[in-house]
Structures are given as C-alpha cells and as structure tokens.
Amino acid sequence: MNLQAQSASGPSPYRILRETDLREYLAGLPAIVAQLGGAPADWSISEVGDGNLNLVFIVKGKSGGVAVKQALPYVRLVGESWPLPLSRAHYEHMALVHQARLAPDLVPAVLHHDGPLALTAMQLLEPHIIMRKGLIGAVSYPRFVDDISTFMARTLFFSSDLARGAAERKEGIAAFASNHALCKITEDLIFTDPYRIAEQNRWTAPYLDDTAAAFRDDLDLHVAISRLKLKFMASPEALIHGDLHTGSIMVTDSETRVIDPEFAFYGPMGFDIGAVIGNLLMAYLASAGHERTPGERAAFEAWLLDVVEGVWTEFARKFLALWRSEASGDGYPASLFTGEAGAARLEAERQAYMARLFQATVGFAAAKTIRRILGLAHNIDFEWIADEKQRAICEARALKLARSLMLEAPSFTTIATVTYAARELRHWQPHFAR
C-alpha cells in the first residue's frame, strides 16, 4: 500500500519544507511550541542532514530543541534521478513507535508525525554525537554494550514468533511489506553490487583493484551472499531496524540512542545484530589508520573487541531471558515442553536456536563489511584515513576477515572466535601488486 495513495484526491499536500515554511508549520503545533519555548521568530533553524536520504533540521528555541526529519521524494545523495517513496517516513514512524514502546530510553521520543508531509519531529539529542565519529576519535562508550543489547533483544524478541501470535505477526509483516523500495536498496547495494561490476561501486584504487576483482570472481562468496540475500528477502523473523550501523546510533558517555529506522521491515534478526558487529569490527580494523604513534589506540582497540564480544553475549543473554519469562508466541508451544525433562529439552533447543542465529549474524556482519569497502556507500572509519595506502591496508584486513566469516561461518562457533580472527589480522600486511 502506498501511503501517499491514501490522501484525498486533489493536489498532494506534500511539499519540501524550507526554513521559513518549517518555522510557520511548527508554530502551529502547540506541543512543539511548548518544547521550544520563546517566539517562533527567535527560533534558530539549521538543516544538518548528513545522511544519504533526507532533510534534517535542528530547531532550537528559548527553552529546548527538536529535530525535524523530512523525507524527500528522491535519494538526497543522488538527486531526483533516483526516486524513493515518501512512504518510508511512515514506516520509520511505525518502527519508532514499536521501538519506543519496547526500549523507550534508547530511541528519540517522537513529538509529532505528519504522514502527508513525510515529516517527523523528535526529541533533539544533545550533546549526543554519531557513534562512528566517536569511535574514530578513539572514544569508548561504557553504556553501549548494555544499551544496544537491550535494544536488540527487546525489539527483536517482542516482534518474533516467540513472543507474538502468528496472526498478529502476519498483520505486522503486511503492514511493513510495502517498504520494499528501501529493502531493494539493501538487496542491491549489500547483497549484489559489491560482487559484480556495478557503476556505483568504488574502492581504494589501485591498491584494492586485485581484491575487488577477486571478490567479483569468487563463486564461493557469490553463493554465500546469495543465500544471505534469500534469507534477507524471505525470513520475516522480527521487525528489524534494517540499517543498524554505528552511523545510526547516537551516544554520550551515559546514553545511547538508535535513530533512522526507515529501512525497517520484517526480516532476519541476524541482519541487525550482524550490522552492529560488522561495523564494530570495521571500527577496530580502521583504528590503525587513525594512529599517530604506533600502539596509542591499543587500549581503545582492546575495548572495541570487548564490545564486540559483549554485544553478542549480552544480546544472547537478554534474548534468552525474555524467551524464558515472556514467551507468549506461537513458536515452541509451552504445552509441548512440560515437566522437568521438557524444560531441559526446550532450554537445549533455545541454545541451538541461538547458535543458528549466531551463524546468520556472522554472515550478515561479513556482508555489511564487504559492501562498505567495495560497494557504493563507504564508512568514514576508513574514508577519514587520509593516506590511501594505509587506508587500503586497513580495508584489506577487514575484507580478509569478512571473507573468512562469510565462507566459514559454521567454524565461528562463538563470538570469541570472531574477535580472535580480527585480532590476528590487526597486524597482517597485505601485498599490493600496485
């Protein structure tokens, strides 16, 4: 269902807001006026969107601020030649409502949503910064493991067959099904393009030319990524965030907030968990490129690998705890696992379920890594390494790790085997033909 189609006949009320329009619009919303304080004419408004898709305005008044996000009918990064449905703002809002109900302190509070304008006004996150930038600066975040594991355990568990009835889940799947233009971006840019010649691909040339060519010829990888793509397209395990990288997380020392769930739909849980872990592993292997003196970031890097381990371990612990205490879904009916023996067998199956989920997570973490080095959209973790050869060295390490994770996922049985593999590659020196 295209949400735009729901509006009454006649000209669409959608228009791209400029600063003046926005000021006028917000002045008509009592809740926003109260949040901002002071006279509308005195509000400061600045457009700060540095993502690829939307407009983002920071509005500040006498007593407070709001962030206003408006979808554009095209991909901002590219322009009108790449149209993208406004309805993504509708799905983002639905996902935010889901997440706010389950993890209220871990997402920005929604203050106002306007469907026809594809606009959402949210709590302004201050002094939070994008986590990726903090990691590049070697800042560690003591709350992160606990917060992100809570966010994922609760949002994923409570939209799964373990927690919800099949009928309710089918209605949920249907409600997000038409967000497929956003899914298509993922399907192409993550699961297909990095493994073939695609105009939008780029990499740190010439150093990675041979590696990119090898990935395009690596049929084992092509089978593995194709299986992951099928899983992405047809495994509605939970309502996933869909784009849970460290650029979608804002942090301070004491707070974590997940933003930008416009890619949300019912998909495989491992895609979210793998996104977090893959991006942390990239931060780890990019770290060497940000050193001014050898070893100066060693403590930070050790912390990062602890975080990788903690993210999975704590996620699994919390997810299992929810499964043990709040399993009211149609999966694994309690009546089939009664008594002491039944409880023990179900617990063994829970562990087996987590092992299967871990395998998927490892695969998706690898997929997220490869696309950021050989595909269209790159991470500043690597991009901000000014020395191109040094950048390519860091990227080659990450690609080597990712290839191993994707092809040998079953041999990575615990998260410690993953961090071990990353640590082993920290000082590996690739040989570039050029």
Add this chain to the structure above:
Amino acid sequence: MNLQAQSASGPSPYRILRETDLREYLAGLPAIVAQLGGAPADWSISEVGDGNLNLVFIVKGKSGGVAVKQALPYVRLVGESWPLPLSRAHYEHMALVHQARLAPDLVPAVLHHDGPLALTAMQLLEPHIIMRKGLIGAVSYPRFVDDISTFMARTLFFSSDLARGAAERKEGIAAFASNHALCKITEDLIFTDPYRIAEQNRWTAPYLDDTAAAFRDDLDLHVAISRLKLKFMASPEALIHGDLHTGSIMVTDSETRVIDPEFAFYGPMGFDIGAVIGNLLMAYLASAGHERTPGERAAFEAWLLDVVEGVWTEFARKFLALWRSEASGDGYPASLFTGEAGAARLEAERQAYMARLFQATVGFAAAKTIRRILGLAHNIDFEWIADEKQRAICEARALKLARSLMLEAPSFTTIATVTYAARELRHWQPHFAR
C-alpha cells in the same frame, strides 16, 4: 485486511444460500445460464459438500453443470461454535487465479466469484472423483505424477524469489497475510495438537494408546515439529496451496485437477510437496487394510511407491528446468554467476537448494502423516479399514515411518531412501499392549 470490512456500510449482503436462493442467484448470471442451458426451473441442484468447512452445490442444466462453493461463517464440521472468516473464499479465489494462470488445465476453471457472498462458481468436474477414494479402491492414475509435478513446479516456482522481484513478492505476501485464521488451523492441528493432550485428538484406541502417549512424551519429536512450525509460520518461499492432500485432488484416468486452495498463503514450498508425498505414503501403508486376499494389491502398492518417487523426481526436474530457463527473480542474480565457471557453480547451488528443499519436504510429509492418525482430522484411507486392529496396525506402520522421517530427515538423502523405508515397514507387525 478483513475483506468483509470493505463492503459498504449497512447490512452485509452475505447470506447462506439455500437451493431456491441459489437458483435465483445463478439465473441472474448470463455466463452461468449459458453454461447450464435450459430453464432455471429445470436445473437440478444438490448440496454435496463433504469437506469440513463449506457448502458445495452441484448444479446441472440441460447442456452442462457447475459447482458452486460458498463459505460459511463457521467450520461446517463443528458448527457456529467455531467461527471462521468468510474471507477465506477471497483467498481461495486469488489462489485459483494464480494457479489457473500457471497451470490452467490442472485446476477447475472459475466461472464467477462473488466476494460479499463468499461464493465461487466453477467448472463442474465430471466424471472426476476424489483421488483418495480411487486410491482406496486400488485404482492407479497414469497422469498423476506428470500433472501434480507440473502443478507444484509451476505454482511454486513462479511465486518464489527465483522467478519474481522482491517488491512484487512482498505485495503478494501482504495480500495473503490476513488468511491467518486458516493458517492457525494448520498451526494447531498439524504442528501442535497431535503432540499434546488436546480435546479434539483421537486415534484408534486402545491399540494406539501407548504410541499416542509416546509421541506426547517424545521431546525430540517436539523439537522437530516446533522447528517445522516456525518454518511454516515464517518462511514465505512461495504461494502454497496449503492443503494439498489426496482429498484436494480430483482425478480420472486422463485428468488431474487440484481443488480447494482456501488455505493458500505464502509459506514453505516443502509443505505442499510434503503433503502430497505424506498422503501417498499413507495410502501405501493403508493399502494392506483394504486387502481381501493377501497380496492382491501388490501391483497397486508398487505403483504407489513409484508415484512417490516420481512426484519428487519430476517436481525437482521441472522446478530446476524452470529455474534454468525462467529465473527473472531477485534470488541468485545472474550477474553473480557469469561465464562457464559461474554457470557450473550456480548449477551446483541449484542442486544444493533442492537438497535443502527435500529435507523440508520429508519433515512436512511426516508432520502431515502424524496429524492424520493422532490428531483431529483423519483420512478415510485408514478410517475405512473396518477392522480396528488391522487399521491400527496400518496406522502404527505409518507413524513409525513418520517418526523416522521427522527425526532423521538428513539421513533421507533421496526419495528412494524414503520409499525404501516405507517398503521395509509394509510387513512390520507392531506389538500392542492392548
């Protein structure tokens, strides 16, 4: 979306049709009048529904006949105490349209559909009989393997990620998502109840009392059936028929028609294929109970196992052929498998895909067998064996086969291993405590 909710406000136009109403209703439909011929007053109308859910009328005129199916707002078998949405007629009609487009000669042609009345008029199938009845009479059907394998290969392939784009598939999944009341019947009656104490369960007592109790205590089985249930609920691989047993297939020597797809939704392909194979295996193991002299049905039984093998073999052959020639879906993009090496690797992956599908098929075949012997709805294959002990012997063989299939699915690597196991059990004598 509840389709009933779409009708205009005011009293619902739905009413249960009696013979007189139906005659008047059909007389207003020129296509039906032309099909039947003669004066409406001379049409013969008889209600013949022997399924569990709906009214079915056979209407005959001077020159032809039609079958008219109307959904009731409850389960016919049980009555008004078990309500069931009329919208199932809408989903059945959508599924029939899908099937008729892909396998036009293998489903009854739809002549008329009335959404608000939850009514569909179809081509009358004459002199077809329900295949299950033919099999009980030891009749073999030379067209069956070719027809059912075509039906499944085409309806499943062309609604899969191998043939369709992800966006189109997501819209399809959403369009069938609200058929969840019918899915719920499957979830309960097939994947849960036979493995626990449930009021509606029955079995051939007292002979199978111990077996039924053992299945209720068999935690390995409970894990296996729970994994299959999860797969049923959250694997929208294709638009499946959803109830493809030998009672949903009408046959003559020269024709095969699949009827009654009201359980249709996007689910795992193996559920349909397993339904066919499981029901043929039941026909095979029930056959001994229909012997008047030992061995008189030996040739028929040998044919049945050939059919089991043929159903999988021909399905796999046709599905693979479609994949090789008509793969325009988003799964396994051609651009990742270019050149001779790519083609070879993709072909190897196709075989691996079929092996995974076969494992699921074996599991679902087992699930379909167990529910027909220990659950609510039984098959006349067994029920028509008047001697209860003899019936129990046949059923015990089928249960032993099914348990083995479900728990050791990975060891059944080819369909020949499945028919071998069935053949081995043909003369096995269970020992009943009572």
